[in-house]
Amino acid sequence: MNAYTRGVSSPAVPDLVGEVLDGRYEVLEHLADGGMAIVYRALDLRLHREVALKVLRPHLVHDDEFVRRFEREARSAAGLQHPHIVGVLDYGSDNGHLFIAMEYVAGRTLRQVLEDEGSLTPRAALDILDPTLDALAHAHRAGLIHRDVKPENVLLRDDGVVKVADFGLVRAVTSQTVTSSSQVLLGTVAYVSPEQVGRGIADARSDVYAAGLILFEMLTGEKAFSGDLPVNVAFQHVHEDVPKVSSKVAGTPKVLDEIVSAAGARDPDLRPTDAAEFRSLLAGARSRLSDQQLDRRLGTAHTGTDGSGRSAAALSAATAPLPVPSSDVATTTLPTATPQPALPPVRTAYPVKRKRKAWPWVLVALSAALLAATVWVFTKGPLTPTPVPKVEGLELAAAQKLLTSVGLASSTQQAFSEDAAAGIVISSDPRAGTTIRKSQTVGLIVSKGPERYAVPPLANLxxxxxxxxxxxxxxxxxxxxxxxxxxxxxxxxxxxxxAEGTPLPPGGAVNLVISKGRQPIAVTNVEGKSLADAKSTLEGAGLVVAVGSEENSDTVPKGNVISQTPPGGQLFKGDTVTVVVSKGPVLVAVPDVVGNQVGAATATLEAAGLRVKVQKLLPGINFGTVQSTDPAAGTQIPKGSTVTLKTV
Known part of the structure; x- marks a missing residue:
């Protein structure tokens, strides 16, 4: 079962299931019908996630007032970011369909829970109401009221998280909003506050009243007020106190009676000022209840009724919209009770002297005064028709001054604008030229300037x-x-x-440079090269050269590279190549063999690792005695070099 209430009416036509709105939202399933809109489950093709799509009813698309209210809903609700509020993700239009894309919550509504289970334990009821009040408190702190708090709008996600949905009637608290001009009292009649019925106004305390009635229903399994007609239910809100829980269920802890009575007071001044204060009172009440009291179900489970056996007609009336007078009337009036036959006059035991009656003249005077007062009220007084002046494009202070000068009040709400500078009025509701009564409130949408979001820090992510x-x-x-x-x-x-911190419009593109890691460097073989040339080559490529050792070499000249590690392959910048540098060949001193015979001299030189060559100075007469050597004795020469023996 999805988390949106199923409408009692049949799905609106045309059916959008299977269509794609705005090239992005594929409509999968019809979920519910509301007074202003139809709700569908849809797939966001761009982000591949399910959303709840709220589509304005077709016959309202051409009603400018409803369209403006629909857009206000989207803007207001989108600003409410809270873990217990169903988030608004997007809104737009496509082929005549106005829609809002919202977070899709899989689970059940509190209404479905109550229908399935009847009453709840105080612990369960408080566990549900606490996050509900937390969500409402967040809205109240932002200057907004819900105006339609009811079990159908309290969602219980499958994982137990509570979400408050459908801020569709949200308005600025400071405006003390009146009934809609749509001929329907905004808010479900079973939970509507006395001031909404009697005076057509609502503030944060109206949400508190509805929350108190929800608590009553969770504890008892019954609605606080019921009747066969919506107007009968509304009449009870104005003229009767909310019943005590203990009047329905014996043994109810006194603290629960107290908390319901506080929230359900007919006089809004006697209620908690907002949801935050009510939540605080709720926490205090909970602390006074034992575990046994918290876990004892007060009411009973039920099937098909609300637990009191009331008829379906009574339940339907308690959740139906309440008709109200036309938009010209600022307050809501209820029909009076059916007149009863007059009681017979009380007769006294003593005769009374009859005097000439003066009441006809008093009645004439009162009637004249009433007529004069009525004429004044509707011509010069607070109900004088007044056209709304054009305030678009004015600074807020100037717009408010202009409205005050013609006897109108104002409320403000901020919105982003690409065209208007911050502090400039974008639009008014009602629009300029609309005739309303003096002292009524004109809602002003004030620019916050262009909607911009700073590029977040992304480096190293x-x-x-x-x-x-x-x-x-x-x-x-x-x-x-x-x-x-x-x-x-x-x-x-x-x-x-x-760069990081640069302001961009919504959806602005940020280019990313992604690391491929360290750049590999091919290792050049420098064996046989001089150490200076080897360093120049390798260090120029970003590598470090280290001389590991110096060794003698008969083949590699002194100062040149004999070998390197690694001999090739790839390294990274800063890695080390170790080289072995030649000290040249091994040197030996030429032994002193002068005066020795050739044989002995040759043996000595060869023992020193040298080669021998004999040169006879006197070829004819030669005794084989070494007269000198070349190189001379003591000369340092490479091992393996040849020494010439000169003999006589």
Whole structure:
């Protein structure tokens, strides 16, 4: 079962199931029908999530007043961000259909729970009412009232989270709003406050009254007031006190009677001032109840009735809209009770002297005075018809001064505007030229300036985290590119364009530069090159050269690179290549063999690792005695070099 109440009327035509609105919302299922709109379950094709789609009834699309109210609902409700309020995600129009996209809540309404279970335990009732009041308190702090608090608008998500839905009648608290000009009293009659019925006004205390009646119904399984006609129910709100819970269920703790009576007081001045104060009283009441009292069900379960056996007609009347006078009348009047036959005059035991009656003249005087007062009220007094002046484009102070000058009050609500500077009036309700009574309130929509959202900090976040942050900031991802980075992990954000903190309109695109990680560097082989050349090559590529050791080499000249580690492959910037540098070949000193015979001298030189060559100075006569060596004795020469022996 979905969380939106099923309407008692048949689905509106045309049926939108299967259509796609605004190229984005695919309508999947009809959920409910309301006085102003039809609710569907739809799929957001862009974000691939389910939403509840509230579509204005077709015959109201051409009614400017209803359209303005519908748009006000979207703007007001969209500003209410709270875990216990059903969020408004989007609104727009498509082919004559005006719609609002809202959070889809899977679960049941409190009405469905009460129909299934009858009364609830005090613990369950308080557990449901506390987050409901938390949501209403958030709205009251924002200067808004719900005006239609009822079990059908309290949603219990499948995981137990409580959500308040359908801020469709929300208005600014400061405006002391009156009944709608649509001939229907805004608010369901079973929960409407006495001041809404009797005077056509509502404030935060009206929401408190409705919440108190919901608490009564959760505890008893019955509505506080019922009747065969809506007007009968409304009459009871004005002229009767809300029954005590104990009058329906014996053994009710006194503190529960007290809390229901406080919220349901007929005089709004005797109620908690708003939902926050009521919630505080509720917490105090709960602390005075034992676990046994909290878990004892006061009423009984029921099927098909409200627990008191009342007829379906009575229940239907208690949840029907209440007719009200035309929009020209500022307050709501109720029909008086059927006149009863006059009682016979009381006869006294003593005769009374009859005097000439003066009452006809008094009646004439009173009638004349009443006529004069009526003429004054409707021609010069507070009910004088007055056209609403044009205030669009004026600064707020100037607009308020103009309205005051013609005897009209004003209330304000802020909205973003791409065209009007902050503080400028965008529109009025009623519109300029509309004739209303003096002292009535004109609602002013005042510009907050262009709607802008700052680019959030995204550096070093993963792509998924960055996209989530952009979505939360009501922005979108633009072009994505990749670059190497020595400092940012692969797959994380290096930079954004526009820069962090730049204000952008809703949905503004932010370009992302994503790290490919460190850039690999090909290692050049520098074996055989001089150390200076090797360093120049490797360090120029961003690598570090370290001399591991120096070794003798018969093949690599001194100062050149014998070997390197690694010999090739890839490294990253700052990585080290270790080289072994040649000290040249091993040197040995030429032994002193002068005066030795050739044989002995040769043995000595070869033992030193040298080669021997013999040169006879006197070829004819030669005794084989070494006269000198080349190189001379003591000279340092590479091992393996040749020494020439000169003999005589």
């Amino acid at each position: 993963s792509v998924d985290q960055a996209l989530a942050a952009l979505k939360e900031a009501r922005l979108s991802s633009g072009r994505q590119s990749q670059e190497f980075s020595e400092t940012v992990t692969q797959g994380a954000i290096i930079s954004v364009d526009p």
